[in-house]
Amino acid sequence: xxxxxxxxxxxxxxxxxxxxxxxxxxxxxxxxxxxxxxxxxxxxxxxxxxxxxxxxxxxxxxxxxxxxxxxxxxxxxxxxxxxxxxxxxxxxxxxxxxxxxxxxxxxxxxxxxxxxxxxxxxxxxxxxxxxxxxxxxxxxxxxxxxxxxxxxxxxxxxxxxxxxxxxxxxxxxxxxxxxxxxxxxxxxxxxxxxxxxxxxxxxxxxxxxxxxxxxxxxxxxxxxxxxxxxxxxxxxxxxxxxxxxxxxxxxxxxxxxxxxxxxxxxxxxxxxxxxxxxxxxxxxxxxxxxxxxxxxxxxxxxxxxxxxxxxxxxxxxxxxxxxxxxxxxxxxxxxxxxxxxxxxxxxxxxxxxxxxxxxxxxxxxxxxxxxxxxxxxxxxxxxxxxxxxxxxxxxxxxxxxxxxxxxxxxxxxxxxxxxxxxxxxxxxxxxxxxxxxxxxxxxxxxxxxxxxxxxxxxxx
Numbered sequence: 132x133x134x135x136x137x138x139x140x141x142x143x144x145x146x147x148x149x150x151x152x153x154x155x156x157x158x159x160x161x162x163x164x165x166x167x168x169x170x171x172x173x174x175x176x177x178x179x180x181x182x183x184x185x186x187x188x189x190x191x192x193x194x195x196x197x198x199x200x201x202x203x204x205x206x207x208x209x210x211x212x213x214x215x216x217x218x219x220x221x222x223x224x225x226x227x228x229x230x231x232x233x234x235x236x237x238x239x240x241x242x243x244x245x246x247x248x249x250x251x252x253x254x255x256x257x258x259x260x261x262x263x264x265x266x267x268x269x270x271x272x273x274x275x276x277x278x279x280x281x282x283x284x285x286x287x288x289x290x291x292x293x294x295x296x297x298x299x300x301x302x303x304x305x306x307x308x309x310x311x312x313x314x315x316x317x318x319x320x321x322x323x324x325x326x327x328x329x330x331x332x333x334x335x336x337x338x339x340x341x342x343x344x345x346x347x348x349x350x351x352x353x354x355x356x357x358x359x360x361x362x363x364x365x366x367x368x369x370x371x372x373x374x375x376x377x378x379x380x381x382x383x384x385x386x387x388x389x390x391x392x393x394x395x396x397x398x399x400x401x402x403x404x405x406x407x408x409x410x411x412x413x414x415x416x417x418x419x420x421x422x423x424x425x426x427x428x429x430x431x432x433x434x435x436x437x438x439x440x441x442x443x444x445x446x447x448x449x450x451x452x453x454x455x456x457x458x459x460x461x462x463x464x465x466x467x468x469x470x471x472x473x474x475x476x477x478x479x480x481x482x483x484x485x486x487x488x489x490x491x492x493x494x495x496x497x498x499x500x501x502x503x504x505x506x507x508x509x510x511x512x513x514x515x516x517x518x519x520x521x522x523x524x525x526x527x528x529x530x531x532x533x534x535x536x537x538x539x540x541x542x543x544x545x546x547x548x549x550x551x552x553x554x555x556x557x558x559x560x561x562x563x564x565x566x567x568x569x570x571x572x573x574x575x576x577x578x579x580x581x582x583x584x585x586x587x588x589x590x591x
Contacts, residue, residue: 132360137213139356140220140275141238141245143227145261149250150280152180154305155222156187156330157337161346162218163189164338170216172208174234175199175224176495176508176549178385178422184222187334191388195221197232198495198528199506199551200389202240206361209241213358219243227265231529239271243356246302246349247274251291252281259294266299275352276302283307302349305340369560371398376415380405382432383457385422390552397560406461407431411441417451417563418442420458422549426486426513429466429474439477446479446543451563454545456511459538460484462545463515479543482517496525496534498548503558507548509535515547 144151159169169188172195173181181192193212195205212219221243223234238245247265251258258279266274277295282288282304292301375394379386383406391401402413407428412418425432446452454462462479469486476484493510500523507525517538525534525548537546544562552559 132210134357134359135210135213136355136357137216138218138353139213139243139358140218140353141223141234141243142220142248142278143223143234143238143245144248145265146226147224149248150305151222151248152183153333153337154248154278154280155220156184156334157341159184159188159220160334161338161341163187164342167217168215170212170219172212172219172221173224174222174237175230176510176551177224178387178549180222182384183330186330193389194387195237196495196551197237197240199508200553203361203363204553205237206241206359207363210358210360218353219356228268235269235272239269241356241358242273244273244275244352244354246276246278246352248278248280250281251279251287252283252307255287255290256294258291259296259299262299263296274299276300276349278302278349279304281305281307300348300352302352303341303345308336308340366393366396366556368396368398369557370394370563372400373398373417373563374400374402374413374415375417375419375563376402376404376413377419378406378421378458379403380407381423382407382425382428383421383423383461385455385457385549387551390550393552393556393559394563397556399563406438406442407435410435410437412438412445415445415450416565418445418453419563420452420454420461422456422458422511425457425461425476426466426468429468429472429476432461433474433476442477443479446541449542451565452479452543452545453550453562454543455549456509456547459545459547460513460515462543463517480517480519480538480540480545482515484513484515486513494534495528496548497528498537498546498550499523499526500537500544500558500562502561503555505550505552505558506554507550509547509549511547 142151142155155171159171162169170190171184171188171192173184173192175196176199177194185192193208197205227234247262249258249262262277276299279288279291279301288304295301394401402415404413460466461476463476463482463484464478465473465483466476467473467485495508498505498507519538519540521536522539523537525537527534535547
């Protein structure tokens with residue numbers, strides 16, 4: 132496959148909270164208004180920012196993390212986006228040099244120029260000094276210039292622009308404005324579906340401000356980047372004919388679309404349900420309880436006793452269950468919310484969860500499972516106590532201390548870890564399969580051919 136050239140911009144910052152997502156969303160909305168097809172990627176593991184950016188751009192937003200997903204996978208996602216996009220935006224995570232790999236590492240690997248977004252409130256020429264230091268820190272990245280966020284006045288903008296060196300221009304300045312600030316919660320931004328109308332106002336206000344002037348220099352600086360294809364391993368239909376029930380509502384929504392896509396590629400049927408509203412599970416062979424905000428809906432979850440009974444029945448049938456973070460808390464006997472109210476949960480595992488306000492845990496870890504290692508991450512503001520001993524602990528990316536506890540009871544696998552399924556498709560398939568599975572490729576391929584033959588006969 133031939134390389135493809137597509138204009139691309141990497142939006143980075145010296146730290147979190149500088150306005151990267153606000154700028155990315157406003158820019159995406161501005162460009163889509165002009166009829167451009169914008170594809171956005173988010174660096175690192177993240178569920179909330181991609182929801183916001185997806186609404187702003189009207190396109191799926193994919194996480195890019197070379198440790199979690201692998202360089203080859205990231206390369207192929209960028210290549211596929213370049214085939215259809217008029218422009219690619221990549222939003223970094225944390226500070227541009229933070230983490231291993233960092234945003235700068237990702238930009239360097241795929242030769243994407245960066246723009247530095249900086250909250251310049253309370254500083255003038257110092258903003259230029261910081262930007263200059265960031266631009267000079269590494270020689271393998273190209274910094275296009277500075278985007279000054281929350282400028283106080285035209286004079287403020289002039290002070291910063293005059294202090295910047297010629298090779299590091301001021302690409303854009305955004306005035307301080309409450310009407311473009313995105314709503315936040317204790318784990319970050321609020322889920323898009325909860326505040327869709329408010330977000331639309333933020334996106335449109337941001338796009339209006341860009342349209343009023345100053346955007347031309349930024350747009351002119353964005354240049355085509357060459358993206359190359361990468362052949363990935365063939366996905367075998369390990370889950371052919373299996374139906375996986377997946378919790379999906381305002382309490383459970385931390386779901387990578389890439390995880391769903393992989394399950395479908397392996398032949399699985401997906402059946403979504405709501406633990407808040409539905410009275411029972413759909414007919415399924417396996418159950419996935421992903422992360423989310425069960426603490427915000429604990430009263431409703433606790434009151435839905437028919438759903439709790441249905442999950443107990445499913446568990447007693449020894450069918451596979453994967454419970455991640457919020458889903459893990461849901462499987463415990465109780466959950467104490469941020470207001471110190473204790474709510475009864477499903478009770479598959481003897482133990483309790485307690486929300487901890489701003490204290491929590493986050494980081495990249497490998498889930499070391501009998502089925503194989505699966506790359507994952509942890510991000511929670513709660514603590515838990517479980518009466519059984521862990522099956523294992525997550526293996527931290529850069530620290531020898533044990534990571535998150537991983538529990539297994541019957542066919543339930545539960546942990547705070549959020550798994551990234553494409554990092555080990557076969558291990559994921561085994562998690563969702565019964566214990567009598569046949570795992571040789573030949574037999575799986577034979578079942579796939581038989582299914583296709585039957586479908587062809589039916590069509591004829």
